[in-house]
Amino acid sequence: MKHPSLVYLVLCLWCWAPLAELRAIPLSVFLGGSPPASGPTYIFNEDCESSDNPPTGWTNTGTANWNYTTSPLSGAQSLFMNSSSSSAYYAIDNASNYTMEFEFKIADATPAAAQIVATFRNSTGATAAATLRINTSGALYITANSLDGTATSATVADNTKYYVRFIWNNAGTCSVEFNDSGTFNASGTDYTTQTSASVTLGRVYCSYSSSGANNSHYDNIKLY
Numbered sequence: 001m002k003h004p005s006l007v008y009l010v011l012c013l014w015c016w017a018p019l020a021e022l023r024a025i026p027l028s029v030f031l032g033g034s035p036p037a038s039g040p041t042y043i044f045n046e047d048c049e050s051s052d053n054p055p056t057g058w059t060n061t062g063t064a065n066w067n068y069t070t071s072p073l074s075g076a077q078s079l080f081m082n083s084s085s086s087s088a089y090y091a092i093d094n095a096s097n098y099t100m101e102f103e104f105k106i107a108d109a110t111p112a113a114a115q116i117v118a119t120f121r122n123s124t125g126a127t128a129a130a131t132l133r134i135n136t137s138g139a140l141y142i143t144a145n146s147l148d149g150t151a152t153s154a155t156v157a158d159n160t161k162y163y164v165r166f167i168w169n170n171a172g173t174c175s176v177e178f179n180d181s182g183t184f185n186a187s188g189t190d191y192t193t194q195t196s197a198s199v200t201l202g203r204v205y206c207s208y209s210s211s212g213a214n215n216s217h218y219d220n221i222k223l224y
């Protein structure tokens, strides 16, 4: 608790007409109020740096390798899906919206057939809610409500690190955006959307068994 006379002095100064610029600054700054809330609370924020394979909370299929050390995307280790039949999922609660962010790299950015990069699914994995794919040109698109959305006009390149943001909205607009800076603005040639149906979520995957992205890398995988 601040001394009452100090609070009175600050209020008098703040109200003084010539100090217009001063009033542009929130009063709470002078009175010691709480700063604005910063950043999301992550459901997971996996940097792959532990030796656990898979890390706590994750389940592997195929030969997902969370201890990959050859050219990791960040730090000393990344997640490497070394075949198209590998994937890893994290069990999640049903929710009306989720944002998944991750660093991504793929050896073959123009695969012979579209491949799954990430997907929100139901609790058994059998039902897809929204699926992020890379097409044969290296563009990203979302399949939801059993319909393929428009692919980004921007494309990813082989063996190049990108930052990806993949957003789930239940019976709403899902979106994906990617770039090499990690700054997202929900617009541009690297951004696209697709409308989803209502699905009860239970899992989120990197890649997906039997149709995953071949020779793909992930790091700093976050969900909020």
Ligand SMILES: [Ca+2]
Residues within 6 Å of the ligand: 048, 049, 050, 051, 052, 066, 067, 068, 077, 078
């Ligand atoms: Ca690791």
Ligand SMILES: [Ca+2]
Residues within 6 Å of the ligand: 047, 048, 049, 072, 073, 074, 075, 076, 077, 078, 219, 220
């Ligand atoms: Ca890492």
